[in-house]
Amino acid sequence: MIRLHDNLSSGNGYKARLLLAQLAIPFERIEYDIDQAQTRTPEFLEKVNPNGRVPVLETEDGRFLPESNAILCYLAEDTPFVPDDHFGRAQVLSWMFFEQYSHEPNIATPRYWITHGLEMTEERRATLEPKRRLGYAALGVMEEHLKEQAFFVGHRYSVADIALYAYTHVAPEGGFELEAFPAVRGWLGGSPPNPAMSPLRRARPERCAFASKRLRRTSENSCSA
16 A cells, blocks of 8 residues: 655645545545654654655555655546646646646645644744745735636646645735735636646545554644754
């Protein structure tokens, strides 16, 4: 059985859980307490991911694949979640790169600080406003695209939508207001709803059966989601 090394608060982990649920792939989920730096232990760094982060997909033959969007591409290969044509696949990758470079660093980081109760140090305070500005800019790019299209690539639901959904649907937890982005809210399933996004709403990771194993490890190091 596939194993997912994960943290429930992670939007990157959510991507993998969502696609596994929609593909109806059974898996075992292994939870790590990132606030206790369980992904920074020597054992984790040696055996799971030397970069000290989750999610990591462990294949049935014991290989480890880190990075959420790499996991999406691996799981989605030869499924309807990836376009058939060469250019469409490149467009999916383009949006996934956008998510990791322009979207996730600016929307996910303030959410992590807030939801995990991190101290707002001077360094974090200094970077918060630029992250807000860049996060709203990323949402603006999404809004303009979604005004004309129901999905991000090829008028069909793909892993590009999953990648961008993960942190967008919890952006308010990081202090981002979505009222100015009606197309984004509709794509998320809000008002006005986008009926084309029903594939995303039909299978949510919380509805997917998994075996949960809590690993109780401690370390003095820190880790961010």
